[in-house]
Amino acid sequence: MFMNFRRIRRCQCVQLVMTGFVLSVLMVCWVQLDHHVENRYLVNSYDFINKSFGISQQESESLSNFLYLINHHDKCNSNEVLLLLFVKSSPENLERRQAIRATWGNENYIQRELGANVRVLFALGVYSNPQQRGSVQRGLLREDQVYGDLVQQDFVDTFHNLTIKLLLQFRWRHTYCSKARFLMSADDDIFVHMPNLVHYLQGLIQQGARDLWVGHVHRGAPPIRQKDSKYHVPYEMYQWPSYPDYTAGAGYVVSRDVAAKIYQATLFLNASLYIDDVFMGICANAMGVSPQEHVYFSGEGKAPYHPCIYDKMITSHGHVADVRRLWKAAMDPQIHDISSGQGLQLVSSSK
Numbered sequence: 001m002f003m004n005f006r007r008i009r010r011c012q013c014v015q016l017v018m019t020g021f022v023l024s025v026l027m028v029c030w031v032q033l034d035h036h037v038e039n040r041y042l043v044n045s046y047d048f049i050n051k052s053f054g055i056s057q058q059e060s061e062s063l064s065n066f067l068y069l070i071n072h073h074d075k076c077n078s079n080e081v082l083l084l085l086f087v088k089s090s091p092e093n094l095e096r097r098q099a100i101r102a103t104w105g106n107e108n109y110i111q112r113e114l115g116a117n118v119r120v121l122f123a124l125g126v127y128s129n130p131q132q133r134g135s136v137q138r139g140l141l142r143e144d145q146v147y148g149d150l151v152q153q154d155f156v157d158t159f160h161n162l163t164i165k166l167l168l169q170f171r172w173r174h175t176y177c178s179k180a181r182f183l184m185s186a187d188d189d190i191f192v193h194m195p196n197l198v199h200y201l202q203g204l205i206q207q208g209a210r211d212l213w214v215g216h217v218h219r220g221a222p223p224i225r226q227k228d229s230k231y232h233v234p235y236e237m238y239q240w241p242s243y244p245d246y247t248a249g250a251g252y253v254v255s256r257d258v259a260a261k262i263y264q265a266t267l268f269l270n271a272s273l274y275i276d277d278v279f280m281g282i283c284a285n286a287m288g289v290s291p292q293e294h295v296y297f298s299g300e301g302k303a304p305y306h307p308c309i310y311d312k313m314i315t316s317h318g319h320v321a322d323v324r325r326l327w328k329a330a331m332d333p334q335i336h337d338i339s340s341g342q343g344l345q346l347v348s349s350s351k
């Protein structure tokens, strides 16, 4: 009798624990699912964008038309530019620019080895600390005399001014390089496998290369409301539960027609939303352009070290000290042999 009772108790106990476990698993799943469902399905039309973000051309000029402090009007003068590549840099990031010039962003190398006409420019504002601004600016002018690849406007170069830097890129393309077949925007801490990118773009030209916006796509991403986050967006700035789809700002490519449409959108949309890739999504949405996912654009993710990577990878994020080593490895013909025919997984994480 006593034994039986204990056995029953133990049985019930196990049952209770199991039920609790199953319930908590369900709850965790539900919370995650809910998060997605809520954001994906509450906003199924972004028709409010034109109405809520529309401003007059005068107002938009005042948000975007900053004076050029360093410029190169004729950078794109030669005909048949395949790709205009803007690297979003900051005045103090000389080391990163040097690494890019010596590796994946080297125009001469690309011309010689890949036979492609690519123009690489660094987009900058002015140094954020006013005390050192003068000396940093003199350094930039010297740097530009040597390399001739900086484009700088007179706005303070900060994280919350990245949308101004986005406007700079599209405006510059419109004014000085509207014939380039593609525009790419990239962070200065990514690695670009230039041969793979060039082959990919040349392949696209065969298919017409229109209506194209590729990268790592964020779908139905909700605005971050935590005040301590770098990506915090207050309700007054964006009141809806999700953003239109957009590609991670770390690296994406648009075709010529899409670049022209985005520029048009920047002329009548309020650019005070300071997260640049989100604002890009807003512009694209207003013009009826949708982003396309490409698995070899890693977004914020870093591709793991593995020879196989070099076969297909296009961008990988989070590289500063190792850019030169990666480039050497990527250009090594032996590595190409090892890697052919093998699968690859990119590690990708969200912001």
Ligand SMILES: *[C@@H]1O[C@H](CO)[C@@H](O)[C@H](O)[C@H]1NC(C)=O
Residues within 6 Å of the ligand: 154, 155, 156, 157, 158, 160, 161
């Ligand atoms: C952005 O740049 C403008 C123009 O230089 C400046 O007035 C403003 O303070 C900057 N904003 C931020 C958030 O840094």
Ligand SMILES: *[C@@H]1O[C@H](CO)[C@@H](O)[C@H](O)[C@H]1NC(C)=O
Residues within 6 Å of the ligand: 055, 059, 236, 237, 238, 270, 271, 272, 273
């Ligand atoms: C642009 O949006 C901001 C809020 O994000 C608002 O404060 C500002 O008044 C708007 N500008 C115009 C011209 O409507």
Ligand SMILES: *[C@@H]1O[C@H](CO)[C@@H](O)[C@H](O)[C@H]1NC(C)=O
Residues within 6 Å of the ligand: 047, 050, 268, 285, 286, 287, 288
């Ligand atoms: C928003 O306005 C622009 C310019 O007026 C127009 O070309 C575009 O089609 C509009 N987009 C939507 C979704 O209504």
